[in-house]
Amino acid sequence: MEPRSTKGVSRLLTLPPEMVSNLLHFCDEQSLKNLSSTCKILHGTIALSLKYRRIDISAHRIGRFEYTHGNGTVTHYWSDQYPPRFDVEVLARKQHGFLEEVLDRPYLGSLVHDFTWTIRSYCDPDGYWPGRMTTDAVYPDTHMWESFQKMTNVTKLDLGCYQETWDWVYLRQPPPVLFPSVTDLRLSGVMYRQIVETIFDSITLSNLEHLSLDNLQDPGQSGDEYPNRQSYFGTALWDPVALPQIIKETKWPGTMRGILPLIQDRCSTLRSLSYRKPGSWAELQELGPIPYQFQDEECCREVASFIGSVSGTLEAFTFEQGVSEPQLSWVQSGEISNLWIYGFMARKMKPMDQRFIDHVLPVLMNTTWLSLRELNIIGVGSWQGEPTMDAPTKARLQKHLGSEVSVHYQDVSQRPCENFEMS
Template identity: 30%
Template sequence: MACTLSPDVLVLIFKHLSVELDYESLCNLGLTCRKWRLLSLPCLLERVDVSSHNNGRQPQFEDPDFYPVIYADHSWEYRQLNLIARQRAFIRLLTIRPQLATYVQSLTWTLIWLNVVGDVGLEEIEDEDDGLTEIDRRTWEVLSLLTNVKYLDLASLHEIWEETYVRQNPTILFPAVIDLRLLGWMHRGLVGAIFRSLDVRNLARLRLDYLNDEGALLDQTPMSSSLNHEFISYTRRTKGALDHRAQDLIAQDLCERQTSGEAFIYPGPMWYPLHLLVATTSALSSLTYLQVKIPPINPSIDARSYLTIFRATAGVLLKVSPRLQTLVITLGEHASVYTEKYSDCATSRSRERNENRPWYIKAAAMFLRQIVEALDTGSFPHLTSLRLEGFHVIELANEKEAVNAQLDELWRLIETCRFYSSERAFTKLSSIDHRRVYCGHNKGKANTVAFDDLVRRS
């Protein structure tokens, strides 16, 4: 009886199973006969999820002292053991039958690259394989075939500095995307390829979740943490006092020199995609959902990166005001601002209380001020959902910290903002974040003698 069903009815059944995410039944039906396989295959490949970064907290790995909360979207260690095998199977399938790539409408993928044998945990992991396999080196080729992907959720959680292939992505990637989420630490070439490929006039949803720039030397190889710490000159403990001055941003000419390989790219929160959106001449009137989540402020990161991402977020907010319906802004907060128990070292407690805490408050106040000003300046006729997290630290400021962060002016701006109400308080929601801010890879130390002149120009 089943074999007499018309192809149209069968397709409806297969689509229903795809919507319900019942891939096991869909696979079994595809094995019934050749006809059913051909009809079910487009539905089977319509939504591809070969990822680990949406698994949430990993309580089995948590340690109350060193790792109070472990997130799967924070490290490649917290993943399914068969994830790499599943990714290789998908790549192998599309390598053999590239015509199937047109069926993929939604892709959720975690870039990890290297396989690890054995248990996955916080302990030292051994038995890594010898590197990328032949099928791994077809990854970019296969991903470039996915020209019909409209929903893209892409995370990059690897810390691979010696394998050049992982940064040799195509210049055109996912041109049909209208719903985009990027997470983790990525190299700027990958982010630039995605944003330059898609048509921003059609972009409906954008989520940048704790996106970090891994940094780069002139040859685009990633920067080490030791090199970052040695040469970075604009930090909290040097000359990097946060304020509104335009010269404290990453200037356009520096961005261009970074892109052309004439200046270093320092690791830190990635402002680059927002910068591209602000700079584009195309209208962003189709964007209805905007989410920007920024990792906690780190004294070892170039302060200009934070200043730039604050300003760029406000700039994008103004450009999307005609159609925006939902806005989510999150700034990660340090647990140390809420407790004195985070360290047994008196020197560390003193530094956190007297140096870093005022800096966190000032940065949060600056970011919130720019968001509130953008909300008051733009039209936003359709904005019905507004959620701001991570600005609660402002309410904890003492008198000296309040003066330093100009909080009196900020409170006046907040109270007069048309989107503010007691139910929609801008500083009530905390966002304690235990994610490690990416400061560069920790393998090896480059010879820095040849970099002195370049540092001055970077």
């Protein structure tokens, strides 16, 4: 578009603002700047379009977030950098103001195409922690879902959530459709399964090109949904016969399972996949078959099956497993001391490495990758002191993939992350 071109501008101005906004969606930023110089009215409209095209009101993407929990302070590590963009109060005010704007002028929601948001469930707008609130407290932003529904043109969505022990019923009840136009999706943090399933049910999966499940964890069932909750922390927890059935029947907290099978064989244009999951103090073999080990095994099976289903289109794949910092881990029963955890970290006994070898690596080794150009394997380091991804294994994998595929290995993840603690 030529600068100061006025041809057709008069006709454009006769259209409703919503239609003008939709037309502007197809213009690049330089064309928008050129068009805005034609008249004052368009200048205002285009400035608004540019302002709302990319919205980032988040805490999860570029910073750690510390909060008080029980008898200590824990830091969430599904963030990229330190420090956070906003503190709790500032984040709450900015989010509340944006949601109000979209409700007052719904067409503003249609202007948003790149949306980054942290669902804050740890306090109300005044910064009160859940521990100081009553059980009948109402989620602070009860109009959040309604505002989200106005954003029908979002193509790039980065949604994070900090959901801990406070059980907000509102967050478990998302509307039936959210962000239907998404083609680039990142989900991170401890998030209710209902939110994740709603998003995947809403988008056209055949149009999904980029997917990142970044330390996506399930808070599990609410307390009253456990029929005999205490038994899960008793002898049944260590029973190798009973436990698999318990895990199937119970939505156990931890790395979210069942999401990749939900979308498998439906992502026909997926180009990149990043799957990042936490390690856990629960990986100690001495503890026996505990829930996290069963969940981790299932997650690796799901990843292996899913990547095989997108082998024709996948251009980049990242598999990363972080390790919890030992000083931030605890067991509420007090049966395991931090000294054990430190010892585990020193020995680097990580069954999760072996699960990668058992499930994911065979698919990488035996599948024909038509489009793959980049492979990153991070956090798969050693198995009881012996290398897991040794030189011969790496050489065989590179030979199978071909020289045109760039393969990057990193034994220990530089982005440790906490596993959700059972409450």
